[in-house]
Amino acid sequence: MFEPIFIAQQLLNGLSFGALLFLLASGLTLVFGLMRIVNMAHGAFYMLGGYVGVVVATLTGNLLLAAIAAAAVVAAIAFIVEFGLLRFLRGQELPEVLLTIGVSFVMADICLWIFGGDPHNLPNSAKLQGVMTIGGLSYPWYRILVLGIAVALGIALALLQNRTRIGAIVRAGVDDREMISAMGVNIRWVFTGMFVVGAALAAVGGTIGSGMQSILPGVQNEVLLYALVVIIIGGLGSIAGAAVGSALIGLIDAFAKAWIPDLAYFTIFLPMALVLVIRPTGLFGRKA
Amino acid sequence: MKRSRIVSLALLALILVFGIAFPYLGASNFALSITTTILVAAILASSVNFLVGEGGMASLGHGAIAGASAYGAGWASKQGMDPGMQVLIAFGVTIVVSLVYGLLSMRTSGIYFLMVTLAVGMLIYGLAFRLSSITGGENGIQAVPRGRLFGLFDLTNDLALYFVVLAIVFFGLVAIFRIIHSPFGQVLKAIRDNESRAISLGYRVNRYKLAVFVLSATLAGLAGATKAIVFQLASLTDAHWSMSGEVVLMTLLGGMGTIFGPFVGATVLVAIQNYFAGFGSWVTVIQGVIFVIAVLAFREGIVGVVSRWIKKPL
Numbered sequence: 001m002f003e004p005i006f007i008a009q010q011l012l013n014g015l016s017f018g019a020l021l022f023l024l025a026s027g028l029t030l031v032f033g034l035m036r037i038v039n040m041a042h043g044a045f046y047m048l049g050g051y052v053g054v055v056v057a058t059l060t061g062n063l064l065l066a067a068i069a070a071a072a073v074v075a076a077i078a079f080i081v082e083f084g085l086l087r088f089l090r091g092q093e094l095p096e097v098l099l100t101i102g103v104s105f106v107m108a109d110i111c112l113w114i115f116g117g118d119p120h121n122l123p124n125s126a127k128l129q130g131v132m133t134i135g136g137l138s139y140p141w142y143r144i145l146v147l148g149i150a151v152a153l154g155i156a157l158a159l160l161q162n163r164t165r166i167g168a169i170v171r172a173g174v175d176d177r178e179m180i181s182a183m184g185v186n187i188r189w190v191f192t193g194m195f196v197v198g199a200a201l202a203a204v205g206g207t208i209g210s211g212m213q214s215i216l217p218g219v220q221n222e223v224l225l226y227a228l229v230v231i232i233i234g235g236l237g238s239i240a241g242a243a244v245g246s247a248l249i250g251l252i253d254a255f256a257k258a259w260i261p262d263l264a265y266f267t268i269f270l271p272m273a274l275v276l277v278i279r280p281t282g283l284f285g286r287k288a
Numbered sequence: 289m290k291r292s293r294i295v296s297l298a299l300l301a302l303i304l305v306f307g308i309a310f311p312y313l314g315a316s317n318f319a320l321s322i323t324t325t326i327l328v329a330a331i332l333a334s335s336v337n338f339l340v341g342e343g344g345m346a347s348l349g350h351g352a353i354a355g356a357s358a359y360g361a362g363w364a365s366k367q368g369m370d371p372g373m374q375v376l377i378a379f380g381v382t383i384v385v386s387l388v389y390g391l392l393s394m395r396t397s398g399i400y401f402l403m404v405t406l407a408v409g410m411l412i413y414g415l416a417f418r419l420s421s422i423t424g425g426e427n428g429i430q431a432v433p434r435g436r437l438f439g440l441f442d443l444t445n446d447l448a449l450y451f452v453v454l455a456i457v458f459f460g461l462v463a464i465f466r467i468i469h470s471p472f473g474q475v476l477k478a479i480r481d482n483e484s485r486a487i488s489l490g491y492r493v494n495r496y497k498l499a500v501f502v503l504s505a506t507l508a509g510l511a512g513a514t515k516a517i518v519f520q521l522a523s524l525t526d527a528h529w530s531m532s533g534e535v536v537l538m539t540l541l542g543g544m545g546t547i548f549g550p551f552v553g554a555t556v557l558v559a560i561q562n563y564f565a566g567f568g569s570w571v572t573v574i575q576g577v578i579f580v581i582a583v584l585a586f587r588e589g590i591v592g593v594v595s596r597w598i599k600k601p602l
Contacts, residue, residue, distance in 0.1 A: 038399055088584060093399045094346050095583045098540065101533045102579030109572040221529070225410045228403055236400070265414035272407060273392055280395040 005136050010254045016143035018250020019150030020212060023205030024223055025230040025242040026157060027198035033174050033237025034194045036093060040100040041081065042202050043224030044107040049074045049203025050215035051115045057126035057207070066126060070207040071200040077107075078199030082192045090191075104220065112217050119214035127211050142211055149208060153201075154243050161239060170194065174237065226253075229268055233275045235285025244283060293469065295600050296547060300461060303551075307454045311447055324450050326551075326558045327457045328515050333538040333550030335507035338464055341545035342473065343500035344480040345401050348532045349389060349409030350508045355527025356412050357382045357512030362429035362522035363422055371434070375513050382509025383502070385412065390501045394494055406529055413527045428523035432516055449518060456514055460507055465547060467503065476500060537575070540582050543589025546601070552590045 028042045039045075049070040057066035081103055089095045128145045131138045161167035172180040173190055181187045206215065209223075230249050234241025249268050256267035275282060311320055336350050360381030364374040393404040416423045423429065434449070467473050479486040479493050487493050516522045525531060534557065542553025560578070564571050582589075588596065595601055 036399065038403055085580060085584060094402070095587065097346075097348075097399065097402060098533075098536060099580055099583045101530075101536075102576045102583065105530070105533075105572050105576030105579065109570070109576070221410075225407065228407050228410075232400075232403060232407060262418065265418055266411070269407070269411045276392050276395065276404060280400070 006258075008137050009139065010258050011251070012139050012143065012147075014251035014254030015247065016147045016212070016250070017254060018247040019147045020205060020209045021226055021230050021250055022150045022154060022243055022246035023208065024202055024227040025234070025246055026154070026239060027201035027205075028227050029231045029234065029237055029239065029242045030157075030201075031195055031198040032231065034170055035191050036091075037086070037096045037100070037195075038228075039195075039198065040097060040224065041104040041107060042100075042198070042227060043220030043222075044104040044111070045074050045078065045199045045202040046206040046209070046223050047215060047220040048077070048107060048111055049206030050210040050219070051111060051120055051206075052203070053207025054120040054122055054210050054215060055115075058123050061123070061125040063122075063126045063128075063207070063211075066122075067204050067207045070203040074203035074206075075196045075200040078196045079192065082195040086195070087188065087192070090188075108217065108220055117217055119216040120210060121214050122207070122211035146208055146212065150246075154239070157239050226268070229272050231282070232272055233282060235282025237286070238282070238284035241282055241284030295598075296465065299548060300458075300465065303461075303548075304454075304458055307458070308451075311450060317446065320446060320450055322558065322562060324446075324453050324518055326554050327453050328511060328518055329535075329538065329558055330551045330554040331457055331460050331514065332508055332511035333535050333542070333554050334460055334464060335504045335511060336532075336535050337539040337542075337544060337546075337550045338467075338507065339500060339504040340539065342468060342476045342480070343497060343504070345397070345497070345501070346536070347405040347504075348402055348529055348536065349405030349412075350505070350535055351529060351531030351533075352409035352412040352527045353382060353385055353389070353505050353508040354512030354515065355416065355522070355524075355531070356385045357509035358516035358522035358526055359416060359423050359429065361513040361516040362432045365432045365516075366429060371517060374517070375510075378509055378513035378516070379506070382505060382512070386502050386505030386509070389505065390498045393501070394498055406532075409527070409529050409532060413524065413529070416524055416527050423522070423524075426524060428521055429516075430521055432520040432522065434517060434520065453514060453518060456510060460510065461547065463507075468547075472496075472499075533579075534575070537579050537582065539589075541578070541586075541589055543592030543595065546589070546591040546595060549589050549591040556590070 024042070024046060028039060031037055031039050031042075052073045053066040053070040056069040057063060060066065081100075085099055085103070086096060089099060128142045130141050132141055132144055159167075161170060169180065169185055169190055172183075172185075173187055177187055180190075205223075209215075213219075226249065230245040231242055232245075233248065234243070234245030248271060252267055252271065256263060260267070279285075310323065332350065332354050335354075336347060339350075340346050357378040360378040361374040364377035365371075369377065389405060389408050392408060393401050396404055417425060420426075475486070475491055475496055478489075479491065479496055483493060512522075512526070515526065538553035538557050539550050540553065541556050542549030542551065557575075560574065561571060564574055
């Protein structure tokens with residue numbers, strides 16, 4: 001139970017699950033940071049992305065193609081949701097959340113209708129094969145790849161936010177919407193763009209995640225829960241917070257599942273409760 | 289007494305009279321059971337509505353509170369306790385659960401509050417799923433016996449059950465009405481309208497908020513226990529957040545912050561669910577679409593619109 005190899009394995013399990021969580025939570029937290037919307041349809045975006053990804057990967061055997069297709073489909077739907085519905089509710093917190101709940105209901109049911117109730121998994125042909133072996137430790141390359149993708153994406157998002165003009169516009173939008181509008185930026189389109197990007201991130205997460213855990217009806221709620229816990233811990237709107245929160249929850253989840261499986265579900269809420277009591281805005285969050 | 293209050297009281301009395309007369313107006317057993325369903329849903333919707341209307345806090349965790357309470361009642365019944373004891377146990381569970389909710393969520397507000405209630409609600413769902421020795425896991429607690437309430441009312445009789453539920457609903461409505469118009473309710477209004485001012489006047493805002501939350505949760509727990517007895521079932525679906533979403537939809541349809549809104553909303557939604565039951569899984573899609581339309585175009589809700597017409601709060 002406490003052998004080094006076992007521990008190393010759980011460590012990798014936790015980090016790779018955390019990587020998947022980061023793909024989910026980063027989109028959710030970015031959208032929240034800019035638009036103050038808790039997108040309850042985020043889990044549904046993940047699920048649809050997973051289904052589309054699995055279908056495309058089965059046809060082509062190419063993971064990259066599958067991820068791109070998933071991101072494109074989900075981004076298109078997110079655009080419709082934002083442009084056609086959410087835009088009319090700007091700034092009204094509760095109605096916005098309720099609307100995304102409605103969208104989530106509809107999407108989940110349409111997914112059930114199209115893809116059925118059977119679990120969908122990424123076909124092996126599209127997966128990175130083989131296992132990494134270091135001494136007595138062997139670990140699937142695919143999960144290492146997921147970890148790598150998440151790290152790369154995290155760095156890219158951080159650079160985008162801190163080093164580019166687009167990032168500057170987004171940061172300005174978070175701080176002061178009126179001012180950035182007065183500077184001649186059409187903030188409405190920035191919002192729409194961010195919502196679409198957030199959804200696309202969820203879709204990529206779904207495609208990649210389908211290689212780690214099945215996509216099936218109900219998965220949208222489970223991933224939404226994990227993503228919410230992550231961003232509550234990390235602080236809403238913070239990419240760094242999402243990264244730290246994902247790693248934390250991923251690790252806690254992995255070790256809890258190995259050591260105290262009966263309480264596995266409970267353990268991810270303990271850090272959340274602690275954070276809420278000690279620092280209600282989250283580890284990296286700012287005061288609302 | 290203000291005229292608006294008289295209108296509300298008159299409506300309250302009217303509902304009671306109609307409720308009592310309903311079974312004797314030639315209502316079929318089916319109509320009676322649907323009405324019971326609506327009443328149970330309306331209690332839960334009222335609890336959410338109370339929290340939004342009086343506390344200014346929207347919760348997505350009330351389904352789970354009601355669910356926990358239903359499990360409490362169901363578990364107690366399986367231990368052979370009578371309905372009175374079942375309700376007591378259910379209340380105990382509700383108080384514990386709502387304090388956990390309250391303590392975790394009180395330091396947050398607005399959208400954060402919504403998320404925390406959602407997350408805690410999902411935690412309860414997860415616990416109900418895992419602790420299958422107590423909750424029956426995916427099967428839930430089935431065939432909850434109805435028994436005799438206080439040794440007096442035989443709840444196996446549908447008519448008696450209907451009247452008991454009606455009494456509970458009426459009790460809930462009167463309680464809400466009393467609280468809203470009490471000094472406590474006035475303080476709540478002050479907090480809702482201007483929190484900083486209420487703090488500067490020396491009110492301990494957090495305590496008031498916790499009190500509203502626990503009151504609202506108690507009502508939700510009452511709904512859950514009633515539901516367990518009426519449907520003889522405590523199930524996972526009830527504890528799921530989509531149930532909380534459904535309840536918020538009822539309040540929204542009926543009119544948030546109105547006393548009678550939850551009833552109208554519950555009636556409409558239960559009617560839709562029954563009417564469209566033949567469409568199978570499409571019910572969720574229809575519900576989702578109604579959700580979207582209601583949020584986009586019909587924010588005041590049915591009672592809200594009526595209330596604006598007659599220029600009186602209902």
